[in-house]
Amino acid sequence: MVTTHVLWLFTILVTCHCADVHIYPDIPEEDGLHLVPGSQVTLSCRSSEKINWIHKSFPAEELTPKYDLYVEGEEHVSNLTIPIVSYKHVGSYMCQSTTHNKSIYIYVTDKSHLLFKPSSFDLFAALNSDVIIPCKPTHTAVDVCLYDSDYNKFTDYDPKLGFKVKDVTVFNSGYYVCEANTTFTEKQTFHLSPAEPDLPVPVITSDGEDSEDTILDVMVGGTLNMMCSVELRDMEKIQGLLWEMWPAQKSGMNDTRVQIISEDKEIDEDTREVTVQLIIHNVTYQDSGNYSCKLLGVLEGSQTQKHQAVHVLGVNESYLDVSTESKVEVLRPEGFEKVEWSVIWKSSAKPTFAWYSPQGKEIIDDPDMDRYEVTFEKMKTILAVHYLTLKDAGRYTLIATIPGIRKEMNFTLLVESGAQVTLEPLGIYYKAGETYNFHCNVMGYPLPNVTWLFQKCDQYPKCDIDFVEIPKDQYEHSVFNSSEIVSTEIRSKFIWVANTPGMLMCRACNSVSYQKKHICNNATIDLLVTDLTNGYSITGPSETYEKDDVTLVCGANKYHYAPNISMKYQSVMGNGNIVNQIINNPSQGIYLNTVATKYSNTVHMKLSSVHVNQSGNYSCEASRVGHGGEVKGTEVVWYNMHVQVLVVPKFKPGSTKTGSPIYSKTGEEVLLRCSVLGTPPPTIIWYKVRINY
Numbered sequence: 001m002v003t004t005h006v007l008w009l010f011t012i013l014v015t016c017h018c019a020d021v022h023i024y025p026d027i028p029e030e031d032g033l034h035l036v037p038g039s040q041v042t043l044s045c046r047s048s049e050k051i052n053w054i055h056k057s058f059p060a061e062e063l064t065p066k067y068d069l070y071v072e073g074e075e076h077v078s079n080l081t082i083p084i085v086s087y088k089h090v091g092s093y094m095c096q097s098t099t100h101n102k103s104i105y106i107y108v109t110d111k112s113h114l115l116f117k118p119s120s121f122d123l124f125a126a127l128n129s130d131v132i133i134p135c136k137p138t139h140t141a142v143d144v145c146l147y148d149s150d151y152n153k154f155t156d157y158d159p160k161l162g163f164k165v166k167d168v169t170v171f172n173s174g175y176y177v178c179e180a181n182t183t184f185t186e187k188q189t190f191h192l193s194p195a196e197p198d199l200p201v202p203v204i205t206s207d208g209e210d211s212e213d214t215i216l217d218v219m220v221g222g223t224l225n226m227m228c229s230v231e232l233r234d235m236e237k238i239q240g241l242l243w244e245m246w247p248a249q250k251s252g253m254n255d256t257r258v259q260i261i262s263e264d265k266e267i268d269e270d271t272r273e274v275t276v277q278l279i280i281h282n283v284t285y286q287d288s289g290n291y292s293c294k295l296l297g298v299l300e301g302s303q304t305q306k307h308q309a310v311h312v313l314g315v316n317e318s319y320l321d322v323s324t325e326s327k328v329e330v331l332r333p334e335g336f337e338k339v340e341w342s343v344i345w346k347s348s349a350k351p352t353f354a355w356y357s358p359q360g361k362e363i364i365d366d367p368d369m370d371r372y373e374v375t376f377e378k379m380k381t382i383l384a385v386h387y388l389t390l391k392d393a394g395r396y397t398l399i400a401t402i403p404g405i406r407k408e409m410n411f412t413l414l415v416e417s418g419a420q421v422t423l424e425p426l427g428i429y430y431k432a433g434e435t436y437n438f439h440c441n442v443m444g445y446p447l448p449n450v451t452w453l454f455q456k457c458d459q460y461p462k463c464d465i466d467f468v469e470i471p472k473d474q475y476e477h478s479v480f481n482s483s484e485i486v487s488t489e490i491r492s493k494f495i496w497v498a499n500t501p502g503m504l505m506c507r508a509c510n511s512v513s514y515q516k517k518h519i520c521n522n523a524t525i526d527l528l529v530t531d532l533t534n535g536y537s538i539t540g541p542s543e544t545y546e547k548d549d550v551t552l553v554c555g556a557n558k559y560h561y562a563p564n565i566s567m568k569y570q571s572v573m574g575n576g577n578i579v580n581q582i583i584n585n586p587s588q589g590i591y592l593n594t595v596a597t598k599y600s601n602t603v604h605m606k607l608s609s610v611h612v613n614q615s616g617n618y619s620c621e622a623s624r625v626g627h628g629g630e631v632k633g634t635e636v637v638w639y640n641m642h643v644q645v646l647v648v649p650k651f652k653p654g655s656t657k658t659g660s661p662i663y664s665k666t667g668e669e670v671l672l673r674c675s676v677l678g679t680p681p682p683t684i685i686w687y688k689v690r691i692n693y
Contacts, residue, residue: 443488558600654671
């Protein structure tokens with residue numbers, strides 16, 4: 001049941017608070033406000049934001065409502081007044097703020113006018129779209145029907161909007177009759193004309209590249225291959241995409257050289273691509289001229305097209321031109337974000353391109369070449385190098401080829417960098433008197449100058465005040481090229497005989513233009529000379545036997561250890577957990593002697609005529625000190641001595657028996673065996689007739 005609210009000669013206020021609109025009296029929006037002709041109505045809208053009323057233009061100027069806009073306190077107020085209500089005022093009125101809006105629909109109960117009067121009865125709708133025919137009543141007590149020219153009745157109806165015709169096609173064009181009935185019948189006639197939406201323009205490509213605004217060259221006897229394509233929204237309908245008559249087409253599609261391939265494929269849920277490919281094999285001079293690809297819409301005469309000029313060249317007319325507006329030599333600092341070269345080409349056939357790095361490797365899509373970027377645009381190829389390093393310096397080459405023609409362009413990249421110096425030590429300690437080869441690796445551009453320097457440290461860690469430059473005849477350089485035209489790396493070798501401890505420095509200097517100054521960098525290592533194995537050790541004989549005189553040497557370098565070195569003994573017999581300090585005791589055959597050299601402090605322990613009970617673990621203990629002489633802890637190294645029992649030599653079974661004659665023929669081999677057991681291993685001597693061999 002529809003509720004009707006009638007206003008006679010008094011005013012209804014429509015009030016908006018804040019950004020919302022509230023209607024008074026409280027009429028649900030779906031019901032609408034019902035008025036009678038001749039009444040007056042004022043719609044009032046209030047909001048904390050600026051507001052305005054929105055309504056379609058009225059058919060007669062005198063029917064235009066009057067607007068009153070003012071601010072009351074913190075509210076914006078707009079009053080819309082219709083002094084004399086007419087059936088022509090039927091419709092929706094919207095009050096709109098910045099962020100919100102509210103609408104009210106006005107019906108006018110006019111018994112003489114049953115149908116809303118639109119501004120026009122000629123309607124236009126895009127193909128494949130929906131259209132509303134504004135066949136609607138002035139008030140809700142009126143029954144409304146809509147028929148087409150075949151007297152088909154429509155049912156998709158909203159009294160505030162009219163009837164909806166869905167998915168308009170050319171078959172929906174024509175006249176529609178709107179009919180209202182109460183005590184009498186009122187009719188309106190609408191005319192609907194489908195309109196073609198703007199058709200997209202086809203795109204012509206050759207070998208995957210847009211050929212727009214260019215003449216497409218093809219060699220006589222070759223193959224012409226052009227693709228015409230267009231993207232359409234899924235709802236868009238067309239009659240077709242086709243190639244029009246071309247110069248050599250004399251008998252329609254019967255030319256056996258011609259191949260046409262059409263395809264309609266979906267790109268995504270809203271878009272599809274229609275293509276038609278034209279291939280002409282064994283091209284002749286008659287194939288030169290203008291070609292046209294045409295997109296036909298659904299309506300007659302609706303079309304767009306694209307033209308392409310084709311020029312057929314003779315065998316001797318092929319050409320390939322490459323040029324650049326980029327600088328052929330570029331100087332940039334290391335770490336620079338990007339350098340790029342752009343090459344423009346013109347050719348009688350599409351060339352193949354290959355970019356090469358300074359190392360002569362082709363630049364391809366490979367993770368090892370991820371800082372290189374090669375792109376191809378219309379008639380252009382671009383090489384970019386990102387985040388420059390010294391190794392990027394050198395000559396880059398582009399080679400472009402077509403059958404019978406090869407063109408080459410070279411570009412030089414110079415990468416500036418201060419010297420980068422690497423000097424690796426060969427160890428912690430260096431054995432006195434031995435010779436060592438040190439290598440200093442230097443990178444930079446311009447190519448740096450390399451110098452070796454030495455600082456004496458006879459009382460390490462105390463050193464001489466200054467580094468002294470080593471004469472140049474004591475070291476040698478090898479220069480390496482990052483490419484055939486740019487040298488960025490030096491390897492310098494210094495030969496040193498371990499004698500004096502100190503610090504070795506490799507220094508490299510060059511001038512970098514972007515910093516506008518001379519820059520030096522260096523690397524330094526310590527050279528600690530020692531006469532001990534690894535700078536701290538205990539040594540003794542590899543084999544020990546009863547009654548041997550044995551000497552153990554315990555030593556620690558002067559750089560990292562205090563001179564107070566001690567030796568201890570842990571027996572492997574009986575209670576092996578007891579560790580005894582070893583002291584000088586000549587009466588027991590133990591002799592301790594302290595020796596200080598240029599590089600170390602040592603304790604020499606001599607054991608006279610050792611016996612088995614002296615087997616065990618002998619330790620050497622020294623205090624490790626810091627550069628300031630502070631003790632950082634005690635370090636221990638061990639020597640295990642195993643005293644072997646003497647065993648008198650005796651012959652093993654299997655030795656040749658003595659006293660028995662051995663007979664052999666001339667020329668035969670005679671084998672004599674002598675196997676002996678004993679500790680230490682006996683020395684065997686053969687005699688013949690008391691002659692020593």
